[in-house]
Amino acid sequence: MLNYALSRLLTFIPTFIGVTLISFSFIRALPGDPIQVMAGERGITDERYAELAAQFGYDRPIYVQFWEYLTGVLQGDLGNSFVTKRPVWDEFFALFPATLELSICAMIFAVLLGLPAGVIAAVNRGKLPDRLLMSTALVGYSMPIFWWALLLIIVFSGNLQWTPVSGRIDLLYYFPDPTGFMIIDSIASGQKGALTSALRHLILPTIVLGTIPLAVIARQTRSAMLEVLGEDYIRTARAKGMSPARINGVHALRNALIPVITVIGLSVGTLLAGAILTETIFSWPGIGKWMVDSIFRRDYPVVQGGLLLIAVMVMIVNLSVDLLYGVINPKIRKR
C-alpha cells in the first residue's frame, strides 16, 4: 500500500509542474500586452513601461520568469489582480466558500435522488419504473445546463415568483461572513428570515448544477447494482429468507457503492465546469463566475492563478480518490 501511495504521489509532481507550466504559458500567449492592458486607454510612456516591466519581471528571460513563478506558487504567491490589486490567493479563498457551498448542495441533491433512483431502476430491471427512470436520467445527462437554468428561471422565478433570480441572499440582509458559507453565516447572524432567504437563493443553482451528476450517479448505481445482484451471496441471502428490502438496501447497495463513490469523486472536475455556467447565469459570486469575468477583463494574474488552483484542486481530489480506492480495493495496488 505504501508503495502504491508513493508511486501515485510521485506522478503528482511532474503533473503539478506541467500544470503550472501550462497556466504560466497560456497567459504569455494571450493577445495583448499585460502592461498595455493595465495602462488602459490613457496609454503609457516608454519610461513608465520599462519601469513596470522591470517591476513585474517581464523584461527577464522566460525561463527565469517561470522559475520565479513556480517558486512563488509554492510559497502561496500567485501575484496580484490587475483590477482589484488584491492578491489572487486571497481573492480565490474569499470566493471559494460560495462555490464549495453550492457544489456540496448540488452533490447532496444528486446523491439523495440519484442513489434511490438507481436502486429502484436496478431492482425493477426492464419494467416500467426502470425505463422511466433511465430515460429521465438520459435526458438529464444530455441536458445543456445553461438552458436548463434559463428554463427554471422562467418557470419558478418568472411565472411562479417562488425563487429569486440571482445572488446568494436578499440585499436587505447584511451580516459578517466569518465562514463564507451563507447557510451557516445566516444562522449565526440571528437575523429573522436570513436563512430562508439564503436557502431560496440556493435552490435553483443547486438543481442546475446537480442535474448532470444526478443522472450520472443514477446510471452508475443502476449498473453497479445489476452486477452485484447477480452475485452468489445475494442468492444465498435470498435463500436464507432475508427480506428484499434488506438484501437490496444493505447487502447489494453496500457493495455497489464502491464504483459509485469513485464516480462521485471523479466528477469534481465536471462540477467545477458546471459551476462556471451556473454561477454566470445566477450571478453567484464564486470562483466560476470570477474566472469568466477575469477572462473577459483580461485580468491575467487571476486567470493564471485561478486556472492553476482549480487544476491542483482537481488533481488532489483525484489523487485522494485513487488512494481511497487502493485502500478499499487491494487489487488496484498491484498495477
Added chain:
Amino acid sequence: MTDKTSSAAPDVHARPSRLNEFWFYFRENRGAVIGLWVFAVFAFLALFGQWIAPHDATSQFRSATLQPPVWQEGGTWSHILGTDPLGRDMLSRLIVGARYSFFVGVVVVSIAASGGIIVGLIAGFAPRWLDDIIMRIMDIVLAFPSLLLALVLVAILGPSLTNAMIAIAIVLQPHYVRLTRASVMSERQKDYVTSARVAGAGVLRLMFVTVLPNCLAPIIVQAALSFSTAILDAAALGFLGMGAQPPTPEWGTMLAEAREFILRAWWVVTFPGIAILVTVLAINLMGDGLRDALDPKLKRS
C-alpha cells in the same frame, strides 16, 4: 467515465457478416434506433437546411419583432415558431443552426479521434519512458475542467466557432489517447500480434493494420459520446460569448442573445435549447446502442 481497459475481439467466424451482426444487436435497442432516426433528420437539416428553411436565417422582419409562435395569440403561419427580438424567423434560424452543431461534432470528433488514436498507438508501442511522458502530458490536460480549459484556449485564440472547435478537440483528445493505449496494451500481448511480428511485419504495419482494427470498438463508442459532448461544449462556449459570434444562428449563441428576453418571450429561449437537447439526446441514445452492439464486454444491462 471509468477507464475500460480492454475491448473484445470480434469473433473470427462472424467476420464476413460483421455489419449484419452489428445491425442485429443495434436493432434490439429501440432507443438507439429512434436516436438514429432523429440523428438522420438532424444530419439532413445540416446538409440541406439552407434550402428548406422558410426564410433567410439573418433577414430581419422589422414589423414582426418578438412575434409569438403560431398557436399563441398574435402568432402567424409565416413565422411558425415566432420571431426573435430582431424579427428573425426562429424556425429558419433553428434549421440553419443544425449545420453549425453538426459541423462542430464532425470536425471535433475527427480531429480529437485521429490525433488521439495516433498518439495512443505510439504510447502503446513506445518504450516505457516515452509512454510515461505522453501519459503525463495527458494527465496534465485532464487536470483542467474541460470547459474552463476550452474557455481559456478560446480567450487566447480569439472567440470564433473555429477556435472553439480547436479548443474542444484539444480538451477531448486525451480520452482517445487513454482508450487507444489501454486497448493496444491488452491486444499487443495476444498471439496474433506475436505471429504477425514473427512473420516480419514492421512496427507501422503492426500498429495500423494488425492491432488498430481490433481496438476500434470502444473508440467508436467514445466517438459517438464525444460528438454530443462537442455539441454541448460548443453551445456552452457560444452561450458565454466565446463561440460562434452573432448573427450566426448557432444554437448556444442564439440562447445568449435571447437571455435578456427570457421573462418576456419564452419562445426565443425555449426552442434553441430544445434543439440542443433533442440532438444531444439522440446521439447519446445512439451511443448507448453502439456500445451494446459493438462491445459485449461493456454491455451492462
